[in-house]
Amino acid sequence: MKDDKRWILPTVLAVALVVVGVLGITQYEQKNDYKVMLNNQYQRMFYDMKDHVETVQTSLSKALLSDSKEQNILYLSQIWQQALYAQEKLSQLPVKHNNLSKTQKFLNQVGDYCYAMIQNELEDKPMTSEQREVLAELQNYTGLLSKELADIHNKVMKGNLNLNLVRRREDKKLEKANNDMLNTNLTNFEEGMSEYPELIYDGPFSDQVLNIKPKGLGDKEVNKNEAMEIAGKFIGDKKARKFTTFQEGDDVNKAANIPSYTFSVAMENEEKEPGLYISVSKVGGKVIWMANPRNVKDIKLSVDQGLKYAERFLKEKGYENMEVNYSVKYDGVALYNFAYKQGDVTIYPDLIKVKVALDNGEIVGFDASGYLVSHYDRDIPEPKLTQEEARDNVRFNFDIENVRLTIIPKSGKREVLCYEFKGKYNGSDFIVYINALTGAEEEILKVIKDENGTLMI
Known part of the structure; x- marks a missing residue:
């Protein structure tokens, strides 16, 4: 009996060791699976961004060749939309945003310059030489960006670039990774942007608007x-579960002129790191933006249903009258665009964007930079024209x-201060601002509605 008992403890320990080993191997394999999944997700974002930029370049070349108002509007609309999508994908890649501020600004301005050209075409103002x-210069710079992205694409295809490694910034491998990582190639493009001209046009990302001192932050400074x-x-x-300082300083959120702290955040009950990114202003302690770059596959909600989640989120965060x-x-x-309403006046400069995942209604994106730059309690003048008098300046039909x-x-x-007239002309939806x-007549926008939502161009 004693001999039998002597074998019990070693047997139990051996079994326990086997169990621990199996669990360790399983966890290791799961961790590797998550790494592969995250890297694939980043690669998909990069490929999408590359496609959007190539479409911008192609549409720019077509717009330069076209001499038709209708075709100009078509190509310029494509550029505006694709540049927006490219900037969106770039913002979700694991790259230091202060290193790519010029690239982000460039994509914003390409889209918004073309948006301004659309307004000119709609107002029967032909494109000048x-x-x-x-546009030709923008096409040249877009070509440079496409080339850099093609070089990165080749490295990814050869297995020389792991975007998950870029995100993790592993100390031992960082020096080697820097030779191949995304920053290196796009930094080449950033350096080439030094001669990029200032664009003067009516658009939310024009240089004049970007240089406005933020009005909606307050005065209190906050530490990290x-x-x-x-x-x-x-x-x-x-x-x-864990906060990591992703970047900080005066150059962060430079496009909105808001120095800030940006954190990558690992969430509880989630294996992948980080779960999301979030940026807080140094002055005022306001959340400027938040992004959760997760993949959405199983769509269960409509755009109208998603709107309810976005509206509830804004109220919970203290944003009233949106x-x-x-x-x-x-x-x-x-992606929903909200404008602030003061009394009975809609304030379009005070803009907040909210992005909702249509699988479960989770808020996966938030951008209050426009609101924080522009918002204050305005002294709105009384209109000098009545609604009927303003109506006389809109086409009779x-x-x-x-x-x-x-x-x-x-x-x-x-x-x-304008009267906004929404209606139809020749079967199409338009908005006229008097x-x-x-x-x-200050602005004319064409409203495009389809199964993907509503756009105004």
Whole structure:
């Protein structure tokens, strides 16, 4: 009996060792599977961005050749939309955003310059030779960016670039990775942007607007720990497991002129790291943006259903009097644009973007940079024209469905009080903005509605 008992403990230990070994191997394999999955997700984002940039370059070449108003609007619309998508994908890649601020600004301005050209075409203002020269220069720079992306693509195909390694920034392999990583190639493009000209046009990302001092931050400065606490409260019931300083400084969020702290956040009950990224302003301690670059596959919600999640989220975060103006659906998410409403006046410069995953209604994107730059309690003047008087400055055969007062942004840091006339002309939806003080026609937007949402161009 004693001999039998002597074998019990070693046997138990041996079994335990085998179990621990099996669990260790299983966890190791699971960890590797998550790494592969995350790397594949980043690669998909990169490939999508590359395709969007190539489409921008192709459409720019077509717009330069076209001499038709209808075709110009078509090609310029494609450029505007694809540049928006490319910038969106770039913002989700594991690259230091302060290293790529010029690239992000370039993509924003390409889209917005073409957006301004669309407005000119709709107002029967033909493209000038100077504007075509700008488009030609934009095409040249887009060609350079396409080349850099093609070089990165070749490295990925050869297995010389692991985007998950770029994200993790492993110390032992960082020096070698830097020779191949995404930053290296796109930094070449950044250096080539030193001669990139300032664009003067009416658009939310024009240089004049970007240089505005933010009005909606307040005065209190916060340190990194306070910013981390603010970020944790904003994330809410998901509860952050680990915060890592992704980047900080005056160059962060330079496009919106808001110095900030940006954190990568690992979430509880989630294997992949980070779960999301979030940026908090140094002054005021406001959350500027949040992005969760997860993949959405099983779509269960409509755009209208997703809107309810976005509206509830804004109210929970203290953003009152926000109304949705248009939305876009892509890659399993819906992006909603909200404008602030002061009294009965819609304030378009005070813009917040909310992105909702259409599988479960999770908020996977938030951008309040426009709101934080522009928002303040305005002293709105009384209109000098009545609604009926303003109506006289709209085409007589424009079938008006809705009228409201709005404030729209214009070049030179101006804001203009307008009557917004929504309606139909020749079977298409348009919005006409008439200055409520002078009666001048300020803007005309065409509304495009389809199964993916509503766009205004």
